[in-house]
Amino acid sequence: MMQQILDDITAQMALETDRGKVADYIPQLAHVNPNQFGISVATPDGQVYSAGDANTLFSIQSISKVFTLTIGLSKLGSTLWNHVGREPSGDPFNSITILEYESGRPRNPFINAGAIAVVDAITMGREPEEILDEIIQFVHFIADDASICFDYKVARSEIDHEDRNAALAHFMKSFGHLQYDVDKILNTYFHQCSIAMSCEQLARAGLFLVSNGINQPTGAKVISPQQSKRINSLMMMCGHYDGSGEFAYQVGLPGKSGVGGGILAIAPGKGAIAVWSPGLNSVGNSKLGTKALELLGERTGWSVFSK
Amino acid sequence: MMQQILDDITAQMALETDRGKVADYIPQLAHVNPNQFGISVATPDGQVYSAGDANTLFSIQSISKVFTLTIGLSKLGSTLWNHVGREPSGDPFNSITILEYESGRPRNPFINAGAIAVVDAITMGREPEEILDEIIQFVHFIADDASICFDYKVARSEIDHEDRNAALAHFMKSFGHLQYDVDKILNTYFHQCSIAMSCEQLARAGLFLVSNGINQPTGAKVISPQQSKRINSLMMMCGHYDGSGEFAYQVGLPGKSGVGGGILAIAPGKGAIAVWSPGLNSVGNSKLGTKALELLGERTGWSVFSK
Amino acid sequence: MMQQILDDITAQMALETDRGKVADYIPQLAHVNPNQFGISVATPDGQVYSAGDANTLFSIQSISKVFTLTIGLSKLGSTLWNHVGREPSGDPFNSITILEYESGRPRNPFINAGAIAVVDAITMGREPEEILDEIIQFVHFIADDASICFDYKVARSEIDHEDRNAALAHFMKSFGHLQYDVDKILNTYFHQCSIAMSCEQLARAGLFLVSNGINQPTGAKVISPQQSKRINSLMMMCGHYDGSGEFAYQVGLPGKSGVGGGILAIAPGKGAIAVWSPGLNSVGNSKLGTKALELLGERTGWSVFSK
Amino acid sequence: MMQQILDDITAQMALETDRGKVADYIPQLAHVNPNQFGISVATPDGQVYSAGDANTLFSIQSISKVFTLTIGLSKLGSTLWNHVGREPSGDPFNSITILEYESGRPRNPFINAGAIAVVDAITMGREPEEILDEIIQFVHFIADDASICFDYKVARSEIDHEDRNAALAHFMKSFGHLQYDVDKILNTYFHQCSIAMSCEQLARAGLFLVSNGINQPTGAKVISPQQSKRINSLMMMCGHYDGSGEFAYQVGLPGKSGVGGGILAIAPGKGAIAVWSPGLNSVGNSKLGTKALELLGERTGWSVFSK
Known part of the structure; x- marks a missing residue:
């Protein structure tokens, strides 16, 4: 079912014509093809669901x-x-x-x-x-x-x-x-x-924040439960610059964006989501990435602000 | 068990000597006795747990x-x-x-x-x-x-x-x-x-934000699930002025403070917490109220940022 | 000769097509005819030279x-x-x-x-x-x-x-x-x-700042030499809001503008100049008024910054 | 008589106990003896009057x-x-x-x-x-x-x-x-x-701004009369940072200060004044230097804001 959701979202994103503006302050970012879109969800049980360009490397910034x-x-x-x-x-x-x-x-x-x-x-x-x-x-x-x-x-x-x-x-x-x-x-x-990662790699990398500091599939203890909680709070409050309020309002998950078009979002206890599309909105966050996370929230009900 | 937690917190708060500074910009607030402390938790099953001055009216501001x-x-x-x-x-x-x-x-x-x-x-x-x-x-x-x-x-x-x-x-x-x-x-x-409420009244009033817009005990449909989620997001991002980041970091729940010393915090799916103590910290939020919510979080594990 | 200068300036101003924008935040100012221009120079010997609409009343603001x-x-x-x-x-x-x-x-x-x-x-x-x-x-x-x-x-x-x-x-x-x-x-x-004055009235009113606090023609002692000097310094430094530097650079005299299109400028020891034209530049000072004062400076050499 | 004025001022400055605070952000400035004071006035007729440490080199900054x-x-x-x-x-x-x-x-x-x-x-x-x-x-x-x-x-x-x-x-x-x-x-x-100059050298260097762009004693044409006037206007408006209004109010001459404790002031048509004392006031301008220029203004009547 998660696979279906990601496929649907990817299909819907492919139809979007206003994809935002690729960061152009350095040539290496400016040359990225704006039509790419990838999404991956890693869950604590070790599954990773992916769709679109989820294995393409991008600059996580x-x-x-x-x-x-x-x-x-x-x-x-x-x-x-x-x-x-x-x-x-x-x-x-x-x-x-x-x-x-x-x-x-x-x-x-x-x-x-x-x-x-x-x-x-x-x-x-x-x-x-x-x-x-x-x-x-x-x-x-x-x-x-x-x-x-x-x-x-x-x-x-x-x-x-x-x-x-x-x-x-x-x-x-x-x-x-x-x-x-x-x-x-x-x-x-x-x-x-400059670290380059794919959506799949990034989603896996976020798993420790899903499960109170432990990457459950590997068993790695990355950080204390207390610190994990606090990193999530910082991602919620400050993860999208002056678009953080908007992201909390629309998506309702702790998240961190990069100017390369990636976003890592955390649904505590449920999964880590990595999404990538190079075009940015007016405050510098991935335009389709944000939209995709909204859709994912609607389909899964994942939001820290509802029961 | 929740009753025990609230009793413990109240006992601990009674020992605090640095209780912050009561708002003094109007005489009606300045005259409030700073030694008061009350806390109530209302849960979706209709229970309300209280301790301290939970039935004293204060200005919710x-x-x-x-x-x-x-x-x-x-x-x-x-x-x-x-x-x-x-x-x-x-x-x-x-x-x-x-x-x-x-x-x-x-x-x-x-x-x-x-x-x-x-x-x-x-x-x-x-x-x-x-x-x-x-x-x-x-x-x-x-x-x-x-x-x-x-x-x-x-x-x-x-x-x-x-x-x-x-x-x-x-x-x-x-x-x-x-x-x-x-x-x-x-x-x-x-x-x-200027509305005056007690912790018990305020905790009950917050219940609709616990259960996706519905006050479960009364069955009242207050607002849509979507809007409920978004009000919580705004409380998280902006509920404590320029202390909002600190509150998210320490408490990890959507909350709204008032200069009268009250705080309403929401643990989605779990309960609405109202806490009150008149002394304020340097950014204008209840000093003991914030501390009490931290302790409550430690004892209950309630935080939107952990699983 | 001063009369000739003022006549020349007035003639030149009549040819200006870009006359700025009349203040429109209240109807009484918005309705003023933008094609008006007046200028008067009052000198310590009691002479007043005028040209254009120098006897029309305007809002000195x-x-x-x-x-x-x-x-x-x-x-x-x-x-x-x-x-x-x-x-x-x-x-x-x-x-x-x-x-x-x-x-x-x-x-x-x-x-x-x-x-x-x-x-x-x-x-x-x-x-x-x-x-x-x-x-x-x-x-x-x-x-x-x-x-x-x-x-x-x-x-x-x-x-x-x-x-x-x-x-x-x-x-x-x-x-x-x-x-x-x-x-x-x-x-x-x-x-x-809201005081309404003509250029002639305003130029006379400025005479005390020309002669160290004394209106020489009437002999009225308005203020001490020390204070007169200081009022002039304030007009120089702050008389044109965030266009004060520009006015000092272009005109080189202490001056004070009003949103009604008037400017009072002081040439210590020489004369008080009142100029009026309702159209304003981007920082809210009379566009033609400023221009006229520049021309007057070029013709008379009046500037506190040259010998 | 100018000599007498400078001697009097220097004598008076020697009695000052609150001499401000020497700039200490680099060791070379921090080590300067705060008890020094020098003043020079260069006039268009080629005279240079000096008192105190007017021949000591300081950093003009x-x-x-x-x-x-x-x-x-x-x-x-x-x-x-x-x-x-x-x-x-x-x-x-x-x-x-x-x-x-x-x-x-x-x-x-x-x-x-x-x-x-x-x-x-x-x-x-x-x-x-x-x-x-x-x-x-x-x-x-x-x-x-x-x-x-x-x-x-x-x-x-x-x-x-x-x-x-x-x-x-x-x-x-x-x-x-x-x-x-x-x-x-x-x-x-x-x-x-880092240029090092004495008060005498600095006063001479300022002479071209006294006489519409020409260093009268040497006859050197440094800049056009128009530009000379405009440099003076900039010194007046911006020469003392956020203490420019205060300097205009107290001294009434175009001037430029340096964090080494020097000030160059221009009285158009009259003379160039260089004053130096290392201690600074709260906005970074020479404390005694400013005071000395006020006294000089009182004694000579030099101010662009009086006749």
Whole structure:
């Protein structure tokens, strides 16, 4: 039945003519074919249902912030919150105004400034290579898939267009909110964002947030139940930038979007959903991805806001 | 067992020495004894569990915004969103800056400006008395209790200290975002906020949001399942002003606080919780109320973010 | 020769096709014929040179803020600055954002909030009629012309469209930055703005700022040399809202504009210039008025920034 | 008599106990002895009057922005204004909020972002060395003194603490408001700010702004009368950051301050004043320097706002 739902949604998405606008700030993202659509649902019993382009790799971009946040909470516990807040920002993902208003402390770990601060917090004196090695190993572990890797061309291209993020990083540094070298932090950050995954891989990687911190099919204990709950709350409150309220209203699940067109959504106790379509809406979240999740919610009743 | 939990929490709260700061902007609120604490849980099977001062009346203040939002969605459906947005604001409850930035359109129905816009939207040419009559009848209906009423002394006192809200209302009006007379809208708004309820009454009044729009014990169909889900999402995203992220992180339930020290929280499918303690934390939400809800979550496992 | 200059400028202005946009927020201003243009120069030797519609009455609007500031400094001395700042705001004349950022204290006496605060400061427990009587007497005194009066229809119309200014006033009041009744303060403020004057009257009224506080032709000592200098500095820094830098750059004289299309400019030691044309530029200052003052500067060399 | 005035002022300043706070964001500035005070007045007839530490070199810092603005206007004419605005910002010198609000275009050439944009505008494909060579030659020319040079230790130290300015530069670049390499632009900018001059040298360097663009003693035609007037207007409106209104009010002359404690003020037709004392007031301008200029104004009557 889940398979039928995903097939129906994929068929319906194929008919959509207004597919949003592909991110064009770096060439590697701009060249992606906007007509692609994939969806996968991984359930705690070990099943993965997929439809459309669910095995095509795409750039997960900001979805990676969920993974570095998880690493940060594992390593630092609640002292991570000395580095970054946990309130919705009300501003776009790359806004600097609120950063000035709050003296360089980023609002939450899912806006760019906050994710950069998380990278700084987990650096602990190490070089980018070491941190990136830890990040990719962690992704292998949670997705149970050692084939996942960085897309170095995408990372390179991001570095070549780093100015907005460089501004955020230097700004935080000027307030003493970053400890390490800005160029190295950004290097790590851009590589983290360049990770390429398919919907299937991403859905599996999200399973630990479905079952209180444990990837049930593999039995891997990723994080404590308490932290799992809290990561979900952050995804709900801040996962879609200034479109987070809209996503909560329409979809009703914790989720995190990336500018590559992917979204990872979590239905606690039920399943992890990864959806991907490159065209974005006006606030930078996948247009068809959001729509598909709405339809999935209607068909399955999955929403944290209903019984 | 729920009774035991509430008794334990109440006992623990009695030991707290730092109880926050009672709202003091109007004398009627300032004079409330800060040592009071009450909690009630109403469940879909018709049980109500209570402890502490659960039968003492208090001023529900902004919790009333949940009720007028429900009325607004019932009457206007999705056209209500022409009047008000549904994104967290990232700003305090009475901030005017974001209102200027967004040309007079309030961010969501739970900041003061947004609640005032909801009153304007449901006015439909009527006088304050008629609208207030509708509001109080609605509260009687959902709480199944016709004894609930306005506290006219509180309302009067609010009117006498109206300047911040008058600024918000005139500002919206100057952008054409209010249709009716500012003084009348504010009159309605201040009376709505003055409604006095006990924890028991409030917990019962929240039951319709526990069970997809239906007050199960009474069988009253209050709103559609779709709208119920969405009201919960708004409570989650915006129910605690710029402390909403913190509340989601610590408590993990949709909730709405009032400056009188009350909080209504919803555990879909499980129960409606009303808690009250007059002292507020730095962002204006009940200090012990929030703590009590955290403890309740730990003991019951109620959180929309875990399975 | 000055007469020739003014005639030339008036002739040139008659050829202008892009005359800006007449203020339309109240009907009384919207109906003014945009093709009018007048200019007068009053010199300390008692001469007044005029051209165009220099004897037509127009609504001086915000130019009146120079007069109430002068009254405020006379009555309160430097304690006036407890009520209002003296920095350019960088924001439009009716912005409320900076008012929130600075806790309700207006930046300078020439933005609306600041002028309202000046009215409050000079109220001293009196009724609007008494204050307005003082204001109009003062204008009679400095202009040496007892025929000048309020335009009650304009004032009435402003009151009927008061929302933006009411928002500013209630907002300041909520921070304790206004002492008296908001409705009365606004009543005074709108009448003050409604004063109708001709270019000739206005140029004469400005003479005291040309000669260190003394209206040389009448010998009236209006204010101290120190205060005269300071009023000029405020006109330079803040007289044209967020177009003040542009006016200083293009014209180089202290000046104050009004939304009725008038501008009063002061060339210390040389003369007071009043110019009027109803069409406004994008920041709300008279389009042809500004242009005419630039031309006058080129022809006369009057600028405080050259020798 | 001018000599007497300067001696009196210097004697009076020696008695001041509250001398402000020396800039401490780089060690080279932090180590300067706060008890120093110097003042020089250069007049168009070739006289230079001095008192106190008028021959001690200090870091002119932001005063250098007057010189690069002059170069920019010489080279680019009014097309310079495509790169930067000319309105007071109402914000501190290093604020980034208004830069976001105005899409990366700096408000004026005297805030840091604007000065960086001027450096970019005059770069024209050249390396920092070439531009810096042009800048120092220009300073030699206007001051008639070839001994003036950069302080490379100060420049180095600024580069080591570049984060705030790097944030501004990257931010502008991200909006396409800078054309050249951020690191090179900043390198030029920090060297420009490191120029070391004495009060005597600085007063002479300001003479061209006293006499409509001509350094009268040397006869050097530096810039057109029109541009000279406009540079003065910018100094008046924006020369002291968010203390510009206060400076205009208290001193009444166009001026530009630097965080090294220097101020250059211009009395058109009368003289150029350079004053220096390292302690700063709360908005970053020399505390005693401002006071000394007020006293000078009282004694000489120099103010553009009186006759």
